[in-house]
Amino acid sequence: MSSVPARLRAFTAALAVGFAVLPLPAASAGDEAVPIAAGVTYRPFDLSTSHGPVRGHVISVDLSDPHVDLGLLHPGSVAAKDEVTDLTNARGAVAGVNGDFFNIAEEHPGIRPTSSSTGPEIAEGRALKGAVPDGQRFGPALPAGTSNEDVLALGADGRARIAHLDLSGTAVGPRGTIGVAGLNQYALPVGGVGAFTDDWGTASRARAVCGTDEDRSAPCSERTEEVVVHRGVVESEADRPGTGPIPEDSVVLVGREQGADELETLDAGDPVSVRTKLVPAEAPQLEFAVGATPILRDGAPLPGLDGELAPRTAAGISADGRQVRLVVVDGRSEASTGMSLREVAELLTSFGATDGVNLDGGGSSTMAVRAPGDDLATVRNVPSDGEQRQVANGIGVFTH
Structure with missing residues (x-):
């Protein structure tokens, strides 16, 4: 320049x-x-x-x-x-x-804005969160060919770029593998499962099951499940997403619709291994990324x-x-x-x-x-x- x-x-x-x-x-x-x-x-x-x-x-x-x-x-x-x-x-x-744009307001009764961003975040090479479905975003309409998974990023090669980040995640338990489609997101895909870690903070996780992939203001799902995995073992289960801090050695899985059904197959004491990562398309490893x-x-x-x-x-x-x-x-x-x-x-x-x-x-x-x-x-x-x-x-x- x-x-x-x-x-x-x-x-x-x-x-x-x-x-x-x-x-x-x-x-x-x-x-x-x-x-x-x-x-x-x-x-x-x-x-x-x-x-x-x-x-x-x-x-x-x-x-x-x-x-x-x-x-x-x-x-x-x-x-x-x-x-x-x-x-x-x-x-x-x-x-x-x-x-990035963020969850600045709410249309759902009893749900408070989480203030979390719309797109992915990577800080010092570590993935903090994934992107909400396109229909759940705040801000101007997306231009054709773009999505909430697009980021401004800095690669390990020291060059800035626009990249696309896909979330890859699994929760492997004694009865099979459950796909994880969200990481510390204020909105999960319909039918999906999301992982929440200590990076999320203390805010309620209830917003994650509200709206749909096309309509941010659609009602919250009534078919939900939350599973707390502590040190690789299911510690507790609940019908509704909870709130409060998440210990560093724990992961909270939240599911809606089919995702809730999959989480209900897990029982207290089951060993579960949760893995998530943000995968850049046609880009090197990223040191920094923001939606x-x-x-x-x-x-x-x-x-x-x-x-x-x-x-x-x-x-x-x-x-x-x-x-x-x-x-x-x-x-x-x-x-x-x-x-x-x-x-x-x-x-x-x-x-x-x-x-x-x-x-x-x-x-x-x-x-x-x-x-x-x-x-x-x-x-x-x-x-x-x-x-x-x-x-x-x-x-x-x-x-x-």
Whole structure:
């Protein structure tokens, strides 16, 4: 990728057909790129469009520098949330943005939002959770050819990429093998079984059996079963999913419909071996992954992208996977109108990206940066809620 200012000038021509953009003035002193660390810079930018002014912020990350990495920001439990600045500072990152969409609200009586994310999570090479069924997601509609299993990821080869993660899981007991179709997810596939570990946290597991693969608001299943496996042995069974912390040496299996029937074949004292893993398609082992929606592929925006103007968070990747741009666009104010997803995709191309993803937007869009000499990262954009929203996860920029 070339420098941000040059690419922003190219952006004016690239979007001439999509919407009117006036030439950018020379960058003021306050809008110059600011070195954050070796291989990492931050820069605010302004655009004039036919729908009003747009204020944005970009973090440029050079992964060819061996001292720079991307990693997952998370609050310690899958079913938890925190502000981006807290997530960034707790992990010692030099910068961070919010990540995936998450279970922010609930339509089911008596069920509380879990705050867990929609897509998969991998932190430091370890799988934390899988993806909920596509119909259970929050956020804009998925473009054709994409799914909740898509992620922004960093491979063991040190290159960023968009990857697809499938969950592979089994629970092997004395009467055969039961397929496991979920890992620490707020929604399980109809007829499936999910595994919950200590990574889930203390939130109720009841939400996992609500809705269907196509309809998030469909009623909760009445045919359920929960089995607690402690140190490889069935410790207890229950008809409904429970709540509370899960010990590190335990796994809780939750089933709905046919999955519940399979779990009912297990009895207290039965030995059970539970195995789950996230398998990347056509990618090396992943060190980091966060759920993300592809909007740019091979240099072209995907068809059917959401046209609503809104605050946005996105990420763009160069063809070689060595350069990453983390972008936040403010919106819902006179100072910044926001952008459509197609505009964001084209903005990413102006920064030299060939592939890009959309992350959670609206009131979640937040960028935190720790300037050289500062002890803590602070918010650089203007969140549309007037303050930071607590979110499920984020993308951190790390130097070492």
